[in-house]
Amino acid sequence: MSNRDEQAGLILLVEDNRQIAEMVGEFLERRGYSVDYAADGVSGLHLAVSNSYDVIVLDLMLPGMDGLDVCRKLRKDGKKSTPVLMLTARDTLEDKLVGLEAGADDYLVKPFEVRELEARLRALIRRDRRQVSSEVLTVGDMTLDTATLRLTRGGQELTVSPIGLKLLAILMRESPRVVSRRDIEREIWGDTLPDSDTLRSHLYNLRRVIDKPFDRPLLHTIHSAGYRLADLDSEVAASQTA
Numbered sequence: 001m002s003n004r005d006e007q008a009g010l011i012l013l014v015e016d017n018r019q020i021a022e023m024v025g026e027f028l029e030r031r032g033y034s035v036d037y038a039a040d041g042v043s044g045l046h047l048a049v050s051n052s053y054d055v056i057v058l059d060l061m062l063p064g065m066d067g068l069d070v071c072r073k074l075r076k077d078g079k080k081s082t083p084v085l086m087l088t089a090r091d092t093l094e095d096k097l098v099g100l101e102a103g104a105d106d107y108l109v110k111p112f113e114v115r116e117l118e119a120r121l122r123a124l125i126r127r128d129r130r131q132v133s134s135e136v137l138t139v140g141d142m143t144l145d146t147a148t149l150r151l152t153r154g155g156q157e158l159t160v161s162p163i164g165l166k167l168l169a170i171l172m173r174e175s176p177r178v179v180s181r182r183d184i185e186r187e188i189w190g191d192t193l194p195d196s197d198t199l200r201s202h203l204y205n206l207r208r209v210i211d212k213p214f215d216r217p218l219l220h221t222i223h224s225a226g227y228r229l230a231d232l233d234s235e236v237a238a239s240q241t242a
Contacts (some may be wrong), residue, residue: 008032009054009125014044014070015087016062024057027114029115033121038124041065046204054125057117060088060099066154068102075103076100081149081162083124087112093197101208102200105163106194123189127166137172140231142210146167153210153218164206171218171219176230203227 013022025035031083036051038044041062045177048056049071053100060067067086067202072081086104087094091122099107105122139141142153151158160168166188171179203219211217218229 010034010036010052011035012038012044012051012053013054014038014041014048014056014062014067015039015059017059017126024114024117028118028121030196031118039063041067041070045070045073045078046219048074048082049080053082054128055085055121056081056187057085057121058104059088060086060090068098071099071102071104075159075161077212083160083162085117085120085124090157093201094231096197097201097204100161100163100198101205103161105161106189119237126190127188128162137169137231139172139175144171144172153208153214158209159208160206161202163202167202167206168210171227171229174228176228177227178228180226184227 008028011028012031013021013025013028013035015024015037015058021037025037028035036047038047038051039179042064044056044058044062058067058070062070065073071084071086074082074084083105084103085137086107087110088107089097089110090096091109096107105124107118108117135146137146139212139230140153144151144165146169149166151160151165167184170184170187181199182199183195203221207217207219211219216231218231220228220230220232222228
């Protein structure tokens, strides 16, 4: 769409409940969004891979292919980084972790208010449209190229979610300083802050990728202060030689 930047956004809605789909679709169109629609996972994945959307609103329970498989295939096979807002009736931390690990950027528990849905969409669109300066960030043996979004540690290429990459960029730019939870949340989600589990879930999944397979951790939780990325061994060695 040539006038896309002048519109609120182009949304793909993948939802098999016709009543919910009509309610969400009509509301978003009245608010200036353009909405494509799919009622099953296979059709939704085809549209998601074939087109460029600002956000994909993806139901978890879908016929043909569930939302988790759609999200995994979108990230792994389709190589798409389009923000995904997952709709789910499951609200346990474990369910949220599974969704985020599959590649979802945010989630909303049913039943929900359409105004909150729109607020989450706006936050994801703002984040995704923000200009990203081209820079190579390095902490210890981990490097992130913000232009290509290529992440490596010890020469090994790593794959993390779009939110995970954003988290890393924030912490790597500030390393070795501590960044507060509030500052991280506002940088990623703006004024529409997620529930208390969202950031913790993303950090948990991030640690599984960037720290767990390696000998020493780089991501550290500072109690009552926030988080920081730092190579503590290098810091100790530097202090001893100073």
